[in-house]
Amino acid sequence: MRGSSPAALPQGTTHQEEGPSVRSQNRTSSQRTRIITASAAAVVGALALSGCSSEVQRGWLPGDRNTTSNTPIITDLWVNSWIAVVIVGVITWGLMLWCIVAYRRRKGTTGFPRQISYNLPIEIFYTAIPLFLIFTFFYFTDRDQRAIDNPNTNPDVTVSVVGKQWSWDFNYKKGGLVKDDVHEAGVQAQLTGQAIDLNTLPTLYLPVNKSVTVELTSRDVVHSFWVPAFMQKRDMFPDKINYMYFTPQKEGTYDGKCAELCGEYHSEMLFRVKVVPEAEFQAHLAGLDKGLLDTKYDRNPNQNQK
Numbered sequence: 609m610r611g612s613s614p615a616a617l618p619q620g621t622t623h624q625e626e627g628p629s630v631r632s633q634n635r636t637s638s639q640r641t642r643i644i645t646a647s648a649a650a651v652v653g654a655l656a657l658s659g660c661s662s663e664v665q666r667g668w669l670p671g672d673r674n675t676t677s678n679t680p681i682i683t684d685l686w687v688n689s690w691i692a693v694v695i696v697g698v699i700t701w702g703l704m705l706w707c708i709v710a711y712r713r714r715k716g717t718t719g720f721p722r723q724i725s726y727n728l729p730i731e732i733f734y735t736a737i738p739l740f741l742i743f744t745f746f747y748f749t750d751r752d753q754r755a756i757d758n759p760n761t762n763p764d765v766t767v768s769v770v771g772k773q774w775s776w777d778f779n780y781k782k783g784g785l786v787k788d789d790v791h792e793a794g795v796q797a798q799l800t801g802q803a804i805d806l807n808t809l810p811t812l813y814l815p816v817n818k819s820v821t822v823e824l825t826s827r828d829v830v831h832s833f834w835v836p837a838f839m840q841k842r843d844m845f846p847d848k849i850n851y852m853y854f855t856p857q858k859e860g861t862y863d864g865k866c867a868e869l870c871g872e873y874h875s876e877m878l879f880r881v882k883v884v885p886e887a888e889f890q891a892h893l894a895g896l897d898k899g900l901l902d903t904k905y906d907r908n909p910n911q912n913q914k
């Protein structure tokens with residue numbers, strides 16, 4: 609039968625072309641068992657190792673699993689995707705190794721092995737499986753992205769974060785827990801090779817366990833708001849507002865930086881986020897300058913040309 613595997617041929621077939629491959633089938637059954645056993649042991653070993661440390665369980669992501677309301681979703685998507693691709697990888701590498709070993713050229717073999725092109729079952733297999741994988745990854749990515757970017761229409765705190773060459777302005781907008789419009793105008797860090805005083809960095813204060821909407825925009829070029837521990841990064845464009853919605857769940861001080869090469873001092877565009885109890889948040893707001901920093905400080909090169 610066209611396309612049938614040599615294994616389907618009766619034992620002791622003496623057809624000249626198929627002889628060597630039939631013999632190789634018989635000879636390698638014990639090797640095959642050994643390879644399958646070794647692959648299974650590798651998978652079990654990897655899974656057992658992954659149970660050892662919380663760092664491995666989080667897929668080496670920064671921060672903690674529960675730093676914000678979004679980080680558990682992001683962690684699960686990341687870790688489960690890796691588990692899926694490692695399983696696919698182990699099966700694929702296992703099959704490749706098995707083919708290399710089981711069907712290697714042996715002493716006394718002459719000519720080519722029987723060629724089987726246009727094997728429809730195999731072609732359907734290697735088209736359907738990758739499509740299935742892609743759609744599965746797409747489904748979970750899309751589901752989690754919708755959950756993360758689901759707008760919060762009634763947040764406890766709304767902060768407009770404005771990127772500028774090369775620092776940050778934080779506008780705390782009146783509403784929810786914020787009694788009045790206040791702002792902090794950040795100043796660029798000065799990196800000289802010496803350790804910098806982190807207290808001079810612009811610092812975004814957020815109350816713990818309160819929902820936050822961050823509005824992201826820029827005064828000049830494209831910047832990107834990135835707090836690695838929050839596992840989210842979003843671009844900031846002039847004349848456009850992007851949003852982040854989350855609830856910080858763990859008190860602490862987190863490093864942030866611009867993640868879009870935005871000019872000569874991009875590396876000095878640093879900031880911090882302090883997640884604090886609500887009373888400390890209110891005390892910080894009370895010490896800030898009144899009002900919001902509006903667009904009059906914008907320096908959009910394209911707009912200036914109009």
Ligand SMILES: [Cu+2]
Nearest residue numbers: 831866870877
């Ligand atoms: Cu920047």
